[in-house]
Amino acid sequence: MSKLAAILRQQGYKLTPQRRAILGVVALSQEHLSPAAIYTEVHRKHPEVGRVTVYRTLEILVRLGLICEVHTGGKEHNFILRAREDHHHHLVCSGCGRVVDFASCHLERLERKLSRETGFTIDEHMLEIHGRCPQCTGGEK
Amino acid sequence: MSKLAAILRQQGYKLTPQRRAILGVVALSQEHLSPAAIYTEVHRKHPEVGRVTVYRTLEILVRLGLICEVHTGGKEHNFILRAREDHHHHLVCSGCGRVVDFASCHLERLERKLSRETGFTIDEHMLEIHGRCPQCTGGEK
């Protein structure tokens, strides 16, 4: 039983063949994946898995913090396995979708300032930087 | 003739009543607006303006760099006049959904460092901070 499956089980979710299949695809991919891409991949080996189940499984994985969304600018949602660090940010290439992780962001001072000025209690932040990777820079879109 | 209208004209776009109306709404708003919100506002005074024209005009304004998109996390696109600030970020209350805007984020050094290390050309960043507003702090999830 995979790591993800074990966590799902432990959280009280049933371990269905459909979920196993989806978890397998998500866990093995190094790239960020759209629900459609996951569906296509899963469907190849397990034609009994429906699109709705892909969406629902992704929803659970996000809720449990096992995957996170990558905002790529397109109209589809994109998800990627969450790394273990608590700071996990993305540098996304708007040309090819390539994603570079980074962890340092030095937002502590900004957060303290905002907290002081607004009275908010700060829990977390989401930071994404968009640009073009070396291969996509130069070649026009 | 407004500033925006003049630029449009100068770029070879025809100055239609519909575009004047849309430009007026966008130029006067201090907030970021969705196409639907702009349509509603414009439609009040100029019922002859259709939704499609709102979308098409916004597309032109983005292309000319006169407005920019604000990523709010919702499903609608949101746009705001470009002139005002380069940076537009959100502090979001996870309790009640209240949103506070802020502009300073001091990510220049981080962006330079990432650019140097990865070879990426940096275009923009999206920063969202989540927490609980004064009214919601103390309450449960």
Next chain:
DNA sequence: TTACAAATGAAAATCAGTTTCATTTATATT
């Protein structure tokens, strides 16, 4: 005026994602 490419909008299409609901199934309990 005239000419005509540009612009418009009603309607239809698209497209990702969500909801509904009748049916199936994983798992805990006998």
Next chain:
DNA sequence: AATATAAATGAAACTGATTTTCATTTGTAA
């Protein structure tokens, strides 16, 4: 193993924002 049952599933219908199509209108230059 048999049973009970809430959870999970998927086909189909729906949603809501955006896009496309295309017949008609219009701003602008000549």
